[in-house]
Amino acid sequence: MDLQLSGRVAVVTGASKGIGLAVARTLAEEGAHVVAVSRTPSDALADAKVTHVAADLMDPAAPARVVARAVEEFGGLDIVVNNAGGPPPGTTLPRAGFMTPDDADWAAMFEFNLFAAVRMIRAAVPHLLERGGGSIVNVSSTMARQPSAVNVDYGAAKAAVLALSKSLSAEYAPQGIRVNTVTPGAVLTDWWTKEGGAAEVFAGMVGSDRDSVLTEVAPTMMGLATGRLVHVQEIADTVALLASPRSGSTTGAEFVIDGGQLKEI
Known part of the structure:
Protein backbone atom coordinates (compact mmCIF):
# COMPACT_ATOMS: atom_id res chain seq x y z
CA MET A 1 0.00 0.00 0.00
CA ASP A 2 1.32 3.41 -0.98
CA LEU A 3 1.16 5.62 2.14
CA GLN A 4 1.55 8.75 -0.01
CA LEU A 5 4.42 10.00 2.14
CA SER A 6 6.90 10.62 -0.66
CA GLY A 7 8.29 14.14 -0.43
CA ARG A 8 6.59 14.96 2.86
CA VAL A 9 8.69 16.43 5.66
CA ALA A 10 8.69 14.76 9.06
CA VAL A 11 10.29 15.55 12.42
CA VAL A 12 10.80 12.52 14.67
CA THR A 13 12.09 13.01 18.22
CA GLY A 14 14.01 10.45 20.22
CA ALA A 15 15.16 8.99 16.92
CA SER A 16 18.52 7.51 17.88
CA LYS A 17 17.18 4.19 19.15
CA GLY A 18 14.11 2.12 19.93
CA ILE A 19 10.72 3.28 18.67
CA GLY A 20 12.01 6.59 17.33
CA LEU A 21 14.73 4.92 15.30
CA ALA A 22 12.21 2.49 13.78
CA VAL A 23 9.81 5.34 12.99
CA ALA A 24 12.51 7.46 11.35
CA ARG A 25 13.70 4.56 9.20
CA THR A 26 10.15 3.58 8.22
CA LEU A 27 9.13 7.10 7.19
CA ALA A 28 12.35 7.48 5.21
CA GLU A 29 11.73 4.15 3.46
CA GLU A 30 8.28 5.48 2.50
CA GLY A 31 9.94 8.45 0.79
CA ALA A 32 9.56 11.15 3.44
CA HIS A 33 12.25 13.69 4.23
CA VAL A 34 12.99 12.86 7.87
CA VAL A 35 14.59 15.11 10.45
CA ALA A 36 15.75 12.70 13.16
CA VAL A 37 16.14 14.42 16.52
CA SER A 38 18.29 13.11 19.38
CA ARG A 39 21.08 14.29 21.61
CA THR A 40 23.62 12.22 19.72
CA PRO A 41 23.53 10.69 16.22
CA SER A 42 22.95 6.97 15.82
CA ASP A 43 25.14 4.66 13.76
CA ALA A 44 21.94 2.74 13.03
CA LEU A 45 20.75 5.68 10.91
CA ALA A 46 23.99 5.98 8.96
CA ASP A 47 22.57 4.13 5.95
CA ALA A 48 19.15 5.79 6.11
CA LYS A 49 18.18 8.88 4.15
CA VAL A 50 17.56 11.10 7.16
CA THR A 51 18.89 14.41 8.45
CA HIS A 52 20.06 14.25 12.03
CA VAL A 53 19.59 17.30 14.24
CA ALA A 54 21.29 17.20 17.63
CA ALA A 55 19.01 18.59 20.33
CA ASP A 56 18.44 18.16 24.04
CA LEU A 57 14.67 18.47 24.46
CA MET A 58 15.12 19.38 28.11
CA ASP A 59 16.20 22.76 26.68
CA PRO A 60 13.02 24.83 26.18
CA ALA A 61 14.51 26.49 23.10
CA ALA A 62 15.39 23.23 21.33
CA PRO A 63 12.02 22.41 19.68
CA ALA A 64 11.84 25.74 17.87
CA ARG A 65 15.39 25.25 16.56
CA VAL A 66 14.53 21.77 15.32
CA VAL A 67 11.43 22.96 13.46
CA ALA A 68 13.34 25.89 11.97
CA ARG A 69 16.03 23.50 10.70
CA ALA A 70 13.44 21.21 9.10
CA VAL A 71 11.75 24.12 7.33
CA GLU A 72 15.08 25.57 6.22
CA GLU A 73 16.29 22.21 4.92
CA PHE A 74 13.13 21.04 3.15
CA GLY A 75 10.91 24.08 2.72
CA GLY A 76 8.10 23.15 5.06
CA LEU A 77 6.74 20.64 7.56
CA ASP A 78 4.00 18.00 7.28
CA ILE A 79 4.48 15.50 10.11
CA VAL A 80 5.57 15.65 13.74
CA VAL A 81 6.18 12.51 15.78
CA ASN A 82 6.69 13.29 19.46
CA ASN A 83 8.33 10.05 20.48
CA ALA A 84 11.02 11.26 22.90
CA GLY A 85 10.10 10.30 26.43
CA GLY A 86 10.62 7.82 29.20
CA PRO A 87 13.19 8.48 31.90
CA PRO A 88 14.75 11.94 31.61
CA PRO A 89 18.52 12.02 31.14
CA GLY A 90 20.22 10.71 34.27
CA THR A 91 17.08 8.95 35.57
CA THR A 92 16.67 5.20 35.94
CA LEU A 93 13.26 3.57 35.78
CA PRO A 94 11.38 1.68 37.09
CA ARG A 95 11.19 3.21 40.55
CA ALA A 96 8.56 2.15 43.04
CA GLY A 97 6.34 4.21 45.32
CA PHE A 98 4.78 7.65 45.33
CA MET A 99 7.23 8.97 47.93
CA THR A 100 10.32 8.04 45.89
CA PRO A 101 10.38 10.87 43.29
CA ASP A 102 10.82 14.36 44.73
CA ASP A 103 9.77 17.70 43.22
CA ALA A 104 12.81 17.81 40.97
CA ASP A 105 12.06 14.30 39.68
CA TRP A 106 8.45 15.24 38.92
CA ALA A 107 9.52 18.44 37.17
CA ALA A 108 12.09 16.63 35.01
CA MET A 109 9.61 13.88 34.13
CA PHE A 110 7.00 16.37 32.92
CA GLU A 111 9.64 18.50 31.18
CA PHE A 112 10.81 15.56 29.10
CA ASN A 113 7.54 13.72 28.49
CA LEU A 114 5.01 16.55 28.23
CA PHE A 115 6.50 20.02 27.86
CA ALA A 116 8.98 18.99 25.16
CA ALA A 117 6.02 17.78 23.08
CA VAL A 118 4.01 20.92 23.87
CA ARG A 119 6.87 23.13 22.66
CA MET A 120 7.47 21.04 19.55
CA ILE A 121 3.80 21.27 18.59
CA ARG A 122 3.69 25.00 19.33
CA ALA A 123 6.64 25.54 16.99
CA ALA A 124 5.24 23.22 14.30
CA VAL A 125 1.60 24.33 14.06
CA PRO A 126 2.18 27.54 12.03
CA HIS A 127 4.18 25.57 9.46
CA LEU A 128 1.64 22.75 9.29
CA LEU A 129 -1.07 25.33 8.67
CA GLU A 130 0.99 26.87 5.87
CA ARG A 131 0.94 23.47 4.14
CA GLY A 132 -2.82 23.20 4.56
CA GLY A 133 -2.60 20.72 7.40
CA GLY A 134 -0.59 17.72 8.47
CA SER A 135 -0.27 15.00 11.07
CA ILE A 136 0.93 15.02 14.66
CA VAL A 137 1.49 11.69 16.39
CA ASN A 138 2.21 11.71 20.12
CA VAL A 139 3.56 8.63 21.87
CA SER A 140 2.07 7.84 25.28
CA SER A 141 2.21 4.64 27.36
CA THR A 142 -0.13 2.05 28.82
CA MET A 143 0.97 3.38 32.20
CA ALA A 144 -1.25 6.37 31.41
CA ARG A 145 -4.20 3.98 31.17
CA GLN A 146 -3.27 1.54 33.93
CA PRO A 147 -1.62 3.49 36.75
CA SER A 148 0.31 1.63 39.40
CA ALA A 149 2.59 2.24 42.36
CA VAL A 150 5.55 2.02 39.97
CA ASN A 151 6.66 5.04 37.90
CA VAL A 152 3.88 7.22 39.30
CA ASP A 153 5.27 10.44 37.82
CA TYR A 154 5.84 8.87 34.42
CA GLY A 155 2.28 7.55 34.22
CA ALA A 156 0.88 10.96 35.15
CA ALA A 157 2.97 12.69 32.47
CA LYS A 158 1.87 10.25 29.80
CA ALA A 159 -1.78 10.65 30.85
CA ALA A 160 -1.31 14.37 30.23
CA VAL A 161 -0.05 13.56 26.72
CA LEU A 162 -3.33 11.74 26.03
CA ALA A 163 -5.35 14.73 27.20
CA LEU A 164 -3.20 17.12 25.18
CA SER A 165 -3.74 15.09 22.00
CA LYS A 166 -7.51 15.11 22.44
CA SER A 167 -7.60 18.87 22.98
CA LEU A 168 -5.40 19.59 19.98
CA SER A 169 -7.41 17.31 17.71
CA ALA A 170 -10.60 19.17 18.59
CA GLU A 171 -9.05 22.57 17.91
CA TYR A 172 -7.10 21.91 14.74
CA ALA A 173 -9.04 19.26 12.81
CA PRO A 174 -11.10 21.93 11.00
CA GLN A 175 -7.81 23.41 9.78
CA GLY A 176 -6.48 20.12 8.47
CA ILE A 177 -4.14 19.11 11.28
CA ARG A 178 -4.82 15.62 12.59
CA VAL A 179 -3.57 14.71 16.08
CA ASN A 180 -3.47 11.11 17.26
CA THR A 181 -1.81 9.11 20.01
CA VAL A 182 0.01 5.80 19.91
CA THR A 183 0.05 4.06 23.27
CA PRO A 184 2.67 1.30 23.46
CA GLY A 185 2.85 -1.28 26.18
CA VAL A 230 6.05 -5.59 21.57
CA HIS A 231 8.49 -5.16 18.68
CA VAL A 232 9.48 -1.61 17.72
CA GLN A 233 8.50 -2.10 14.08
CA GLU A 234 4.94 -2.82 15.17
CA ILE A 235 4.80 0.66 16.67
CA ALA A 236 6.54 2.28 13.71
CA ASP A 237 4.10 0.82 11.20
CA THR A 238 1.16 2.31 13.07
CA VAL A 239 2.83 5.71 13.31
CA ALA A 240 3.52 5.66 9.57
CA LEU A 241 -0.13 4.94 8.81
CA LEU A 242 -1.29 7.76 11.09
CA ALA A 243 1.19 10.11 9.43
CA SER A 244 -0.21 9.19 6.04
CA PRO A 245 -2.99 11.05 4.21
CA ARG A 246 -4.64 7.64 3.96
CA SER A 247 -5.67 8.19 7.59
CA GLY A 248 -7.33 11.45 6.60
CA SER A 249 -10.42 10.92 8.77
CA THR A 250 -8.52 9.66 11.81
CA THR A 251 -7.96 12.30 14.46
CA GLY A 252 -8.33 12.39 18.22
CA ALA A 253 -7.81 8.63 18.24
CA GLU A 254 -5.64 6.48 20.47
CA PHE A 255 -4.02 3.34 19.12
CA VAL A 256 -2.98 0.93 21.87
CA ILE A 257 -0.25 -1.53 20.89
CA ASP A 258 0.44 -3.56 24.00
CA GLY A 259 0.27 -7.27 23.32
CA GLY A 260 -3.18 -7.42 24.91
CA GLN A 261 -2.13 -5.86 28.22
CA LEU A 262 -5.12 -3.51 28.62
CA LYS A 263 -8.34 -5.45 28.79
CA GLU A 264 -10.92 -2.96 30.02
CA ILE A 265 -13.64 -1.71 27.68
Whole structure:
Protein backbone atom coordinates (compact mmCIF):
# COMPACT_ATOMS: atom_id res chain seq x y z
CA MET A 1 0.00 0.00 0.00
CA ASP A 2 1.32 3.41 -0.98
CA LEU A 3 1.16 5.62 2.14
CA GLN A 4 1.55 8.75 -0.01
CA LEU A 5 4.42 10.00 2.14
CA SER A 6 6.90 10.62 -0.66
CA GLY A 7 8.29 14.14 -0.43
CA ARG A 8 6.59 14.96 2.86
CA VAL A 9 8.69 16.43 5.66
CA ALA A 10 8.69 14.76 9.06
CA VAL A 11 10.29 15.55 12.42
CA VAL A 12 10.80 12.52 14.67
CA THR A 13 12.09 13.01 18.22
CA GLY A 14 14.01 10.45 20.22
CA ALA A 15 15.16 8.99 16.92
CA SER A 16 18.52 7.51 17.88
CA LYS A 17 17.18 4.19 19.15
CA GLY A 18 14.11 2.12 19.93
CA ILE A 19 10.72 3.28 18.67
CA GLY A 20 12.01 6.59 17.33
CA LEU A 21 14.73 4.92 15.30
CA ALA A 22 12.21 2.49 13.78
CA VAL A 23 9.81 5.34 12.99
CA ALA A 24 12.51 7.46 11.35
CA ARG A 25 13.70 4.56 9.20
CA THR A 26 10.15 3.58 8.22
CA LEU A 27 9.13 7.10 7.19
CA ALA A 28 12.35 7.48 5.21
CA GLU A 29 11.73 4.15 3.46
CA GLU A 30 8.28 5.48 2.50
CA GLY A 31 9.94 8.45 0.79
CA ALA A 32 9.56 11.15 3.44
CA HIS A 33 12.25 13.69 4.23
CA VAL A 34 12.99 12.86 7.87
CA VAL A 35 14.59 15.11 10.45
CA ALA A 36 15.75 12.70 13.16
CA VAL A 37 16.14 14.42 16.52
CA SER A 38 18.29 13.11 19.38
CA ARG A 39 21.08 14.29 21.61
CA THR A 40 23.62 12.22 19.72
CA PRO A 41 23.53 10.69 16.22
CA SER A 42 22.95 6.97 15.82
CA ASP A 43 25.14 4.66 13.76
CA ALA A 44 21.94 2.74 13.03
CA LEU A 45 20.75 5.68 10.91
CA ALA A 46 23.99 5.98 8.96
CA ASP A 47 22.57 4.13 5.95
CA ALA A 48 19.15 5.79 6.11
CA LYS A 49 18.18 8.88 4.15
CA VAL A 50 17.56 11.10 7.16
CA THR A 51 18.89 14.41 8.45
CA HIS A 52 20.06 14.25 12.03
CA VAL A 53 19.59 17.30 14.24
CA ALA A 54 21.29 17.20 17.63
CA ALA A 55 19.01 18.59 20.33
CA ASP A 56 18.44 18.16 24.04
CA LEU A 57 14.67 18.47 24.46
CA MET A 58 15.12 19.38 28.11
CA ASP A 59 16.20 22.76 26.68
CA PRO A 60 13.02 24.83 26.18
CA ALA A 61 14.51 26.49 23.10
CA ALA A 62 15.39 23.23 21.33
CA PRO A 63 12.02 22.41 19.68
CA ALA A 64 11.84 25.74 17.87
CA ARG A 65 15.39 25.25 16.56
CA VAL A 66 14.53 21.77 15.32
CA VAL A 67 11.43 22.96 13.46
CA ALA A 68 13.34 25.89 11.97
CA ARG A 69 16.03 23.50 10.70
CA ALA A 70 13.44 21.21 9.10
CA VAL A 71 11.75 24.12 7.33
CA GLU A 72 15.08 25.57 6.22
CA GLU A 73 16.29 22.21 4.92
CA PHE A 74 13.13 21.04 3.15
CA GLY A 75 10.91 24.08 2.72
CA GLY A 76 8.10 23.15 5.06
CA LEU A 77 6.74 20.64 7.56
CA ASP A 78 4.00 18.00 7.28
CA ILE A 79 4.48 15.50 10.11
CA VAL A 80 5.57 15.65 13.74
CA VAL A 81 6.18 12.51 15.78
CA ASN A 82 6.69 13.29 19.46
CA ASN A 83 8.33 10.05 20.48
CA ALA A 84 11.02 11.26 22.90
CA GLY A 85 10.10 10.30 26.43
CA GLY A 86 10.62 7.82 29.20
CA PRO A 87 13.19 8.48 31.90
CA PRO A 88 14.75 11.94 31.61
CA PRO A 89 18.52 12.02 31.14
CA GLY A 90 20.22 10.71 34.27
CA THR A 91 17.08 8.95 35.57
CA THR A 92 16.67 5.20 35.94
CA LEU A 93 13.26 3.57 35.78
CA PRO A 94 11.38 1.68 37.09
CA ARG A 95 11.19 3.21 40.55
CA ALA A 96 8.56 2.15 43.04
CA GLY A 97 6.34 4.21 45.32
CA PHE A 98 4.78 7.65 45.33
CA MET A 99 7.23 8.97 47.93
CA THR A 100 10.32 8.04 45.89
CA PRO A 101 10.38 10.87 43.29
CA ASP A 102 10.82 14.36 44.73
CA ASP A 103 9.77 17.70 43.22
CA ALA A 104 12.81 17.81 40.97
CA ASP A 105 12.06 14.30 39.68
CA TRP A 106 8.45 15.24 38.92
CA ALA A 107 9.52 18.44 37.17
CA ALA A 108 12.09 16.63 35.01
CA MET A 109 9.61 13.88 34.13
CA PHE A 110 7.00 16.37 32.92
CA GLU A 111 9.64 18.50 31.18
CA PHE A 112 10.81 15.56 29.10
CA ASN A 113 7.54 13.72 28.49
CA LEU A 114 5.01 16.55 28.23
CA PHE A 115 6.50 20.02 27.86
CA ALA A 116 8.98 18.99 25.16
CA ALA A 117 6.02 17.78 23.08
CA VAL A 118 4.01 20.92 23.87
CA ARG A 119 6.87 23.13 22.66
CA MET A 120 7.47 21.04 19.55
CA ILE A 121 3.80 21.27 18.59
CA ARG A 122 3.69 25.00 19.33
CA ALA A 123 6.64 25.54 16.99
CA ALA A 124 5.24 23.22 14.30
CA VAL A 125 1.60 24.33 14.06
CA PRO A 126 2.18 27.54 12.03
CA HIS A 127 4.18 25.57 9.46
CA LEU A 128 1.64 22.75 9.29
CA LEU A 129 -1.07 25.33 8.67
CA GLU A 130 0.99 26.87 5.87
CA ARG A 131 0.94 23.47 4.14
CA GLY A 132 -2.82 23.20 4.56
CA GLY A 133 -2.60 20.72 7.40
CA GLY A 134 -0.59 17.72 8.47
CA SER A 135 -0.27 15.00 11.07
CA ILE A 136 0.93 15.02 14.66
CA VAL A 137 1.49 11.69 16.39
CA ASN A 138 2.21 11.71 20.12
CA VAL A 139 3.56 8.63 21.87
CA SER A 140 2.07 7.84 25.28
CA SER A 141 2.21 4.64 27.36
CA THR A 142 -0.13 2.05 28.82
CA MET A 143 0.97 3.38 32.20
CA ALA A 144 -1.25 6.37 31.41
CA ARG A 145 -4.20 3.98 31.17
CA GLN A 146 -3.27 1.54 33.93
CA PRO A 147 -1.62 3.49 36.75
CA SER A 148 0.31 1.63 39.40
CA ALA A 149 2.59 2.24 42.36
CA VAL A 150 5.55 2.02 39.97
CA ASN A 151 6.66 5.04 37.90
CA VAL A 152 3.88 7.22 39.30
CA ASP A 153 5.27 10.44 37.82
CA TYR A 154 5.84 8.87 34.42
CA GLY A 155 2.28 7.55 34.22
CA ALA A 156 0.88 10.96 35.15
CA ALA A 157 2.97 12.69 32.47
CA LYS A 158 1.87 10.25 29.80
CA ALA A 159 -1.78 10.65 30.85
CA ALA A 160 -1.31 14.37 30.23
CA VAL A 161 -0.05 13.56 26.72
CA LEU A 162 -3.33 11.74 26.03
CA ALA A 163 -5.35 14.73 27.20
CA LEU A 164 -3.20 17.12 25.18
CA SER A 165 -3.74 15.09 22.00
CA LYS A 166 -7.51 15.11 22.44
CA SER A 167 -7.60 18.87 22.98
CA LEU A 168 -5.40 19.59 19.98
CA SER A 169 -7.41 17.31 17.71
CA ALA A 170 -10.60 19.17 18.59
CA GLU A 171 -9.05 22.57 17.91
CA TYR A 172 -7.10 21.91 14.74
CA ALA A 173 -9.04 19.26 12.81
CA PRO A 174 -11.10 21.93 11.00
CA GLN A 175 -7.81 23.41 9.78
CA GLY A 176 -6.48 20.12 8.47
CA ILE A 177 -4.14 19.11 11.28
CA ARG A 178 -4.82 15.62 12.59
CA VAL A 179 -3.57 14.71 16.08
CA ASN A 180 -3.47 11.11 17.26
CA THR A 181 -1.81 9.11 20.01
CA VAL A 182 0.01 5.80 19.91
CA THR A 183 0.05 4.06 23.27
CA PRO A 184 2.67 1.30 23.46
CA GLY A 185 2.85 -1.28 26.18
CA ALA A 186 6.14 -2.95 27.08
CA VAL A 187 8.34 -2.63 23.99
CA LEU A 188 11.57 -4.57 23.49
CA THR A 189 13.92 -1.60 23.45
CA ASP A 190 17.19 -0.53 25.01
CA TRP A 191 15.17 0.83 27.94
CA TRP A 192 14.50 -2.80 28.89
CA THR A 193 17.57 -4.58 27.60
CA LYS A 194 20.56 -2.36 28.40
CA GLU A 195 22.88 -3.00 31.32
CA GLY A 196 21.15 -1.59 34.40
CA GLY A 197 17.90 -1.25 32.43
CA ALA A 198 14.35 -2.11 33.39
CA ALA A 199 14.83 -5.86 33.00
CA GLU A 200 17.71 -5.89 35.47
CA VAL A 201 15.88 -3.59 37.88
CA PHE A 202 12.79 -5.81 37.80
CA ALA A 203 14.99 -8.89 38.18
CA GLY A 204 16.38 -7.43 41.41
CA MET A 205 12.86 -6.68 42.66
CA VAL A 206 11.46 -10.16 42.05
CA GLY A 207 14.57 -12.29 42.57
CA SER A 208 14.93 -13.36 38.95
CA ASP A 209 17.40 -12.73 36.14
CA ARG A 210 17.37 -10.34 33.19
CA ASP A 211 16.60 -12.86 30.43
CA SER A 212 13.80 -14.49 32.40
CA VAL A 213 12.24 -11.08 33.02
CA LEU A 214 12.25 -10.31 29.30
CA THR A 215 10.85 -13.63 28.13
CA GLU A 216 8.65 -14.81 31.01
CA VAL A 217 8.35 -12.63 34.11
CA ALA A 218 7.43 -9.30 32.50
CA PRO A 219 4.91 -10.75 30.00
CA THR A 220 3.25 -12.72 32.81
CA MET A 221 3.23 -9.87 35.35
CA MET A 222 1.81 -7.46 32.77
CA GLY A 223 -0.76 -9.89 31.46
CA LEU A 224 0.43 -9.77 27.87
CA ALA A 225 -1.95 -11.98 25.89
CA THR A 226 0.66 -12.48 23.17
CA GLY A 227 3.17 -13.73 25.73
CA ARG A 228 5.91 -11.39 24.53
CA LEU A 229 7.01 -7.76 24.53
CA VAL A 230 6.05 -5.59 21.57
CA HIS A 231 8.49 -5.16 18.68
CA VAL A 232 9.48 -1.61 17.72
CA GLN A 233 8.50 -2.10 14.08
CA GLU A 234 4.94 -2.82 15.17
CA ILE A 235 4.80 0.66 16.67
CA ALA A 236 6.54 2.28 13.71
CA ASP A 237 4.10 0.82 11.20
CA THR A 238 1.16 2.31 13.07
CA VAL A 239 2.83 5.71 13.31
CA ALA A 240 3.52 5.66 9.57
CA LEU A 241 -0.13 4.94 8.81
CA LEU A 242 -1.29 7.76 11.09
CA ALA A 243 1.19 10.11 9.43
CA SER A 244 -0.21 9.19 6.04
CA PRO A 245 -2.99 11.05 4.21
CA ARG A 246 -4.64 7.64 3.96
CA SER A 247 -5.67 8.19 7.59
CA GLY A 248 -7.33 11.45 6.60
CA SER A 249 -10.42 10.92 8.77
CA THR A 250 -8.52 9.66 11.81
CA THR A 251 -7.96 12.30 14.46
CA GLY A 252 -8.33 12.39 18.22
CA ALA A 253 -7.81 8.63 18.24
CA GLU A 254 -5.64 6.48 20.47
CA PHE A 255 -4.02 3.34 19.12
CA VAL A 256 -2.98 0.93 21.87
CA ILE A 257 -0.25 -1.53 20.89
CA ASP A 258 0.44 -3.56 24.00
CA GLY A 259 0.27 -7.27 23.32
CA GLY A 260 -3.18 -7.42 24.91
CA GLN A 261 -2.13 -5.86 28.22
CA LEU A 262 -5.12 -3.51 28.62
CA LYS A 263 -8.34 -5.45 28.79
CA GLU A 264 -10.92 -2.96 30.02
CA ILE A 265 -13.64 -1.71 27.68
